Amino acid sequence: MKKFLIGAALIVLILFIVDKSILKDNGIVKKAEQFQKYEKIENAEQLPVGLNKGDKAPEIELVDLEGHTVKLSDYKGKPILLNFWASWCGPCRIEMPYMEKQYKKYKKDGFEILAVNVTQTEKKRSDVDKFIKDFQLTFTIPLDEKGTASADYEIIGYPTSYFIDSDGVIRSKVIGPLDEEFLEKEIRRLP
Numbered sequence: 001m002k003k004f005l006i007g008a009a010l011i012v013l014i015l016f017i018v019d020k021s022i023l024k025d026n027g028i029v030k031k032a033e034q035f036q037k038y039e040k041i042e043n044a045e046q047l048p049v050g051l052n053k054g055d056k057a058p059e060i061e062l063v064d065l066e067g068h069t070v071k072l073s074d075y076k077g078k079p080i081l082l083n084f085w086a087s088w089c090g091p092c093r094i095e096m097p098y099m100e101k102q103y104k105k106y107k108k109d110g111f112e113i114l115a116v117n118v119t120q121t122e123k124k125r126s127d128v129d130k131f132i133k134d135f136q137l138t139f140t141i142p143l144d145e146k147g148t149a150s151a152d153y154e155i156i157g158y159p160t161s162y163f164i165d166s167d168g169v170i171r172s173k174v175i176g177p178l179d180e181e182f183l184e185k186e187i188r189r190l191p
Contacts, residue, residue: 044167062142079190091177113139
């Protein structure tokens with residue numbers, strides 16, 4: 001029995017070494033680490049408002065496509081992807097199908113997407129409608145017609161995404177297109 005336990009322990013150790021040294025980023029240990037949830041922050045309401053990881057996300061108040069007022073604070077209690085985009089933006093076109101797919105997958109868990117169209121940069125407002133129709137987007141799309149939300153979030157490039165937890169705390173920020181794997185990983189990590 002002792003030889004069996006020593007043999008089993010040796011096999012586990014060898015597999016662990018292979019996983020960490022040869023497989024590296026593709027190993028089981030690394031993949032398990034990637035999907036660890038962010039820790040819930042105690043007293044999140046006392047955090048400063050800002051744009052850094054660990055800050056409370058600044059409030060936005062915009063109007064969506066149907067003319068309804070959309071506030072970030074209305075989504076308290078839900079994890080959110082706050083995304084800034086434009087219809088003329090090539091990288092935005094790349095990530096939108098991934099966003100729609102993940103939204104459909106995680107909506108039942110309370111996940112929300114607020115995809116803020118930076119309308120002031122559009123040639124025509126109808127370009128936004130065409131983009132939404134072409135990609136069959138079903139998540140909420142507020143229109144930043146005056147650029148106030150973009151300025152508040154200091155958007156310098158499109159797309160820019162903020163992953164915000166259910167307490168309104170920024171957990172990560174990405175400038176540039178999201179790939180499907182990273183998008184899903186971040187959604188699953190949000191408390």
